[in-house]
Amino acid sequence: xxxxxxxxxxxxxxxxxxxxxxxxxxxxxxxxxxxxxxxxxxxxxxxxxxxxxxxxxxxxxxxxxxxxxxxxxxxxxxxxxxxxxxxxxxxxxxxxxxxxxxxxxxxxxxxxxxxxxxxxxxxxxxxxxxxxxxxxxxxxxxxxxxxxxxxxxxxxxxxxxxxxxxxxxxxxxxxxxxxxxxxxxxxxxxxxxxxxxxxxxxxxxxxxxxxxxxxxxxxxxxxxxxxxxxxxxxxxxxxxxxxxxxxxxxxxxxxxxxxxxxxxxxxxxxxxxxxxxxxxxxxxxxxxxxxxxxxxxxxxxxxxxxxxxxxxxxxxxxxxxxxxxxxxxxxxxxxxxxxxxxxxxxxxxxxxxxxxxxxxxxxxxxxxxxxxxxxxxxxxxxxx
Numbered sequence: 287x288x289x290x291x292x293x294x295x296x297x298x299x300x301x302x303x304x305x306x307x308x309x310x311x312x313x314x315x316x317x318x319x320x321x322x323x324x325x326x327x328x329x330x331x332x333x334x335x336x337x338x339x340x341x342x343x344x345x346x347x348x349x350x351x352x353x354x355x356x357x358x359x360x361x362x363x364x365x366x367x368x369x370x371x372x373x374x375x376x377x378x379x380x381x382x383x384x385x386x387x388x389x390x391x392x393x394x395x396x397x398x399x400x401x402x403x404x405x406x407x408x409x410x411x412x413x414x415x416x417x418x419x420x421x422x423x424x425x426x427x428x429x430x431x432x433x434x435x436x437x438x439x440x441x442x443x444x445x446x447x448x449x450x451x452x453x454x455x456x457x458x459x460x461x462x463x464x465x466x467x468x469x470x471x472x473x474x475x476x477x478x479x480x481x482x483x484x485x486x487x488x489x490x491x492x493x494x495x496x497x498x499x500x501x502x503x504x505x506x507x508x509x510x511x512x513x514x515x516x517x518x519x520x521x522x523x524x525x526x527x528x529x530x531x532x533x534x535x536x537x538x539x540x541x542x543x544x545x546x547x548x549x550x551x552x553x554x555x556x557x558x559x560x561x562x563x564x565x566x567x568x569x570x571x572x573x574x575x576x577x578x579x580x581x582x583x584x585x586x587x588x589x590x591x592x593x594x595x596x597x598x599x600x601x602x603x604x605x606x607x608x609x610x611x612x613x614x615x616x617x618x619x620x621x622x623x624x625x626x627x628x629x630x631x632x633x634x635x636x637x638x639x640x641x642x643x644x645x646x647x648x649x650x651x652x653x654x655x656x657x658x659x660x661x662x663x664x665x666x667x668x669x670x
Contacts, residue, residue, distance in 0.1 A: 287334070287404060289327045290378045293320055293391030294340030294365040299506055299613050302628040302646040302663055303593065308342050310391040311349070312510060313576060315518040316539045316557050319504060320346065322394045322517070324356055327387070329397035330404065333358045336381045337391070338374045340365040370476030372468045379465045385411075388479070390456035394513065396499030399457065403495050407459030413492045415483065416457030418501040425505055427454035427480045429494065436492040441480045452494075454480065455501050506613060507644065508623040510591055514574050515555040523560075532564075541577065565600065572606070573624070582635065589624030590639075593647065596627045599635040609642025612660075628663060 297309025304312070310320035327335060335358050339346050343364060353360035361381055365374045375388060385407055387400065399416060406414040415436055417429050424445040429452045430438035439454060458479070467482040486492050502513040518537045522528075526540040529548040534540070536554025544558045547566040552558065555572035562575050565583035573587050576594040581587055585598050588606025592598060606624035610617055625639040628646045633639065634653035645651065646663030654669045661667060 287332055287384075288336060288382045288386045289332045289334070289400075290336045290338065290375065290382060290386060290388045291320070291323060291327070291391045292338050292371050292374050292388065293346060294338050294343070294374050295368055295392070296341040297392065297504075300504070300510070302644070303507070303510075303591065303626070305647055305663065306342070306594075306629055307345050308339075309504070311342075311345050312504060313557065313559060313574065314394070314504075314510070314514050315521075316541050316559055318349065319394060319513075320350075320391045323389055323391055324350065324353075324358065326395055326397045326400055327389065328356050328358050330400035332387065332400070332404070335360045336363055336378045337361070338363045338365055338377055340368055340374070368476075370473075370481075371479045372471065372477035372482055375479060376465060376468050376477075382462075385459065385461050388458040388460055392504060393456045394500070394502040394517065395455065395457050395497065396501075399495070399497045399499050399501075402498075403457055403459045406493055406495050407461075410493050412461065413464065413483070413486050414459035414495050415492050416455040416497050417452050417494045418455040418497045419451045420453050421451070423448045423451050423453050427483075428452070429454055431494050434494050434496075435490065436483075436487050436494050439480060439483055439487055441478065454483075455497055456503075457495075457497070459495075506611075506618065506621070507591060507626050508611070508618075508621045510574055511555075511572060511589060511622065514557055515572060518555060518557055547583070559594075576629070587624070589622055589641075590627065591625075592627045593629035593631060595630045597632045598627060599633060599637075599653075601635055602633045602637045602639075604639045604643075605641065607641045609640075611642045611644070625657075633657075 293310040297304040311318045363377045427441045471481045522540045523542040526544040528546040531548040532546045532550045534552045539557040541560035543561045546564045549567040553571035559577035564581045568585045571588045573590045575592045578595040580597045582600035584601040587604045590604045604625045625643040631649040633651045637655045640658040643657045644660045651667040
């Protein structure tokens with residue numbers, strides 16, 4: 287059997303992190319989200335993979351190559367314009383024969399659940415839809431069930447109109463009939479997989495598979511911290527160095543050539559990417575720090591994402607905690623996000639970032655400045 291993994295999207299809600307990498311390549315426990323998906327598929331016994339790529343596809347193709355490192359064979363299909371998940375799936379039609387599995391490349395699922403979808407597809411001979419429960423159903427396709435049959439699916443309904451906490455988990459078992467259903471689906475904009483699923487649901491041809499393992503989705507910036515904290519396990523690369531007077535506590539992942547200087551404390555839920563330098567007496571907690579970043583002496587970084595090659599200089603503070611964060615036209619209240627510091631951004635010494643601050647790429651935050659809200663890429667923030 288073949289698995290088609292949809293990994294062509296950008297992830298605009300995750301900017302600035304996705305300005306330079308596709309969403310599926312954001313790191314969770316120092317490995318791309320997509321790698322966790324590929325591993326789950328491989329562990330489920332599927333070794334023929336088709337990756338649908340598009341936005342900054344070179345990042346995916348150079349990392350995964352032909353799949354040998356994961357004992358799978360990978361083919362690539364390009365979606366030049368991001369016209370929806372349904373359009374992406376159609377691009378893979380010539381590369382699959384018979385029934386197949388499809389997955390979103392940015393949602394982490396477990397191998398056992400992939401195998402259960404395959405089993406349901408093979409037994410029933412009709413579409414199998416992985417479903418999960420969530421406290422945020424309006425962010426997904428909301429599914430109504432009668433027993434194990436899907437009787438309705440509504441894509442991202444308003445919060446007041448959601449009738450179920452059961453949602454489309456982005457894990458599918460399809461017969462080739464899905465391609466004809468997609469071609470026959472009319473849409474005014476992007477073509478989503480859900481658009482065609484609605485047709486199949488109306489025909490009574492979709493069986494639900496309730497996921498039993500973890501199901502993790504990075505839809506927003508704070509979701510990266512949440513998923514990282516769930517997945518991370520204590521690990522230290524052979525070339526990482528932790529000073530005798532430093533402390534690393536709990537589930538912390540240290541990448542290759544990482545340095546933790548004397549007196550520094552790196553606390554649970556933190557992933558330090560390759561070649562990260564944590565200065566003397568600094569504190570880093572529940573954070574994702576991308577490769578080549580520097581945390582200066584005495585800096586405090588809590589509940590934060592620090593981009594690649596970024597600097598948080600001496601005695602700067604990201605205090606962490608909950609904040610109200612606006613994404614598009616929606617305010618998300620009480621989310622845990624200390625701050626996001628974009629790639630190649632410099633946060634000057636003794637600067638402070640308020641909870642929920644999102645600082646773009648290549649920003650210069652001058653010494654002693656205070657940042658609140660969102661700062662666009664390439665800006666300069668001066669001390670008031």
